[in-house]
Each structure stands twice: as C-alpha cells, then as structure tokens.
Amino acid sequence: MSRFKTNELEVDILPQKRKSRGRAKGSAGRKAVVQCSGCGKMVPRDKAKRVTRYTTMVDPMIGRELRQQGAYIPRTKEIKTYCINCAVHRKVTRVRSKDDRKSR
Numbered sequence: 055m056s057r058f059k060t061n062e063l064e065v066d067i068l069p070q071k072r073k074s075r076g077r078a079k080g081s082a083g084r085k086a087v088v089q090c091s092g093c094g095k096m097v098p099r100d101k102a103k104r105v106t107r108y109t110t111m112v113d114p115m116i117g118r119e120l121r122q123q124g125a126y127i128p129r130t131k132e133i134k135t136y137c138i139n140c141a142v143h144r145k146v147t148r149v150r151s152k153d154d155r156k157s158r
C-alpha cells in the first residue's frame with residue numbers, strides 16, 4: 055500500500071497494476087457486455103479486445119498476381135471480440151513488464 059496526500063488528508067490507496075485497471079471505463083459505471091468470440095464468455099465492452107481482419111477466398115500468392123493485373127478481389131471484413139484470456143492466448147495482446155505497461 056502507498057500513502058497518498060490530498061489537502062492535509064492522508065489516504066491509503068491500494069496498489070494497482072494498471073492505471074486504467076485494464077479497462078477504458080474511466081469514472082463511468084457499468085458498461086455493456088459483449089460475448090467473446092473465442093470462449094463465449096460475457097465481458098465488458100471496454101475491456102474486450104477487438105480485432106478486425108480482412109479475409110479472401112483467393113490464395114494470397116495468386117491474389118497478388120491478379121491484383122497486379124488490375125483484378126478486383128472481393129474480401130470480407132471479419133470482426134472478432136476477445137476476452138483478455140483469449141486475446142493473450144491468440145497473441146492479440148501480450149503480457150507486458152512493469153515499465154512497459156506505462157507506455158500507451
């Protein structure tokens with residue numbers, strides 16, 4: 055625990071690993087929940103990790119050649135929402151060291 059001084063008043067504040075407590079909530083109360091695409095767990099929207107990926111049915115090697123010749127290759131947008139456990143497991147985010155966590 056660390057001591058924190060505000061206007062002559064000394065308050066004990068609990069240590070926290072991250073300034074945002076791992077969320078983008080701020081002073082807001084409850085946030086809407088979304089379902090994780092990996093495990094199906096319900097997670098707060100501001101805590102979940104969103105990944106947008108564009109996928110095509112065409113093989114990337116053939117696709118590159120076709121694009122050079124001016125062909126249009128359709129692609130689909132794929133949005134996935136992951137809980138923290140799934141995001142770390144799928145390497146969307148990584149566990150960062152104490153000093154690393156400070157950088158935004």
Ligand SMILES: [Zn+2]
Binds near residue numbers: 091094095136138140
């Ligand atoms: Zn999950």
